[in-house]
Amino acid sequence: MTRAMAILDFIAAAGQAGLSVPEIAKSMDLAKSSTANICAALEGEGMLRRSDGRFTLGRRILSLAGDYLRSADQLSEFYALCRRSRLISREAARLALLDGTDVLYLARYEGTNPIRLTANIGDRFPAHVTATGKAVLSTLPDAVVEDRYRGKTFVPFTSRSLTSISELMSDLEKSRHRGYFMDDEETTIGVVCFAIPVVDIPGEPAQFAISATLLKARADELDHAEIVEELQQIARALANPLSSHSL
Numbered sequence: 001m002t003r004a005m006a007i008l009d010f011i012a013a014a015g016q017a018g019l020s021v022p023e024i025a026k027s028m029d030l031a032k033s034s035t036a037n038i039c040a041a042l043e044g045e046g047m048l049r050r051s052d053g054r055f056t057l058g059r060r061i062l063s064l065a066g067d068y069l070r071s072a073d074q075l076s077e078f079y080a081l082c083r084r085s086r087l088i089s090r091e092a093a094r095l096a097l098l099d100g101t102d103v104l105y106l107a108r109y110e111g112t113n114p115i116r117l118t119a120n121i122g123d124r125f126p127a128h129v130t131a132t133g134k135a136v137l138s139t140l141p142d143a144v145v146e147d148r149y150r151g152k153t154f155v156p157f158t159s160r161s162l163t164s165i166s167e168l169m170s171d172l173e174k175s176r177h178r179g180y181f182m183d184d185e186e187t188t189i190g191v192v193c194f195a196i197p198v199v200d201i202p203g204e205p206a207q208f209a210i211s212a213t214l215l216k217a218r219a220d221e222l223d224h225a226e227i228v229e230e231l232q233q234i235a236r237a238l239a240n241p242l243s244s245h246s247l
Contacts, residue, residue, distance in 0.1 A: 043058065095209075104124050128161075134183075137168075180195065182195070
């Protein structure tokens with residue numbers, strides 16, 4: 001992996017002229033055979049393209065760069081939208097994506113009532129015990145969800161955690177009809193979380209989900225419908241940046 005990244009950097013520096021395998025191998029003090037194998041693998045993944053025996057960066061690099069820039073813009077917009085929201089601005093909010101059967105937290109907004117026990121940026125949690133995980137899973141076909149969990153063990157975090165695929169599927173179905181997703185003390189007793197998927201194209205799987213995390217006592221004092229409505233507004237704005245300025 002380290003050599004592959006070094007080769008990508010070296011070819012990027014060469015620009016449109018590109019580099020041949022012998023040139024790469026000589027400059028990086030690598031065996032030609034190893035260099036050729038790495039370049040072939042990168043070409044196969046679309047990271048490099050070859051023309052007249054010379055390698056330049058491939059189309060997938062551009063695609064990944066676009067995805068990164070879009071994600072970076074969404075992260076910045078997420079924080080701005082949280083700050084402008086009446087209720088969410090006071091609470092702890094998260095932006096997460098689904099990776100297999102885990103959620104990966106990309107952003108953490110702390111309002112005036114921060115919850116220190118919740119996930120940090122870069123943390124992973126099993127999707128079945130998190131509101132964000134359930135929110136993204138809900139946008140996948142049931143067969144896809146069931147396939148992902150085939151043979152998986154549901155490790156409970158608390159006595160309220162879901163412990164089987166049947167419980168998860170039932171929770172997803174109920175939550176779809178309700179219009180939002182919850183971690184109801186399933187990760188930490190005394191802490192609840194509300195989440196909404198960020199759906200760019202109706203009917204297609206969501207890439208992200210956003211959530212608000214509150215102490216249960218605090219949540220009981222608030223109107224859940226108002227919390228959910230603000231999350232829905234933020235989700236719509238993240239899916240369609242043109243609408244974000246209306247919040």
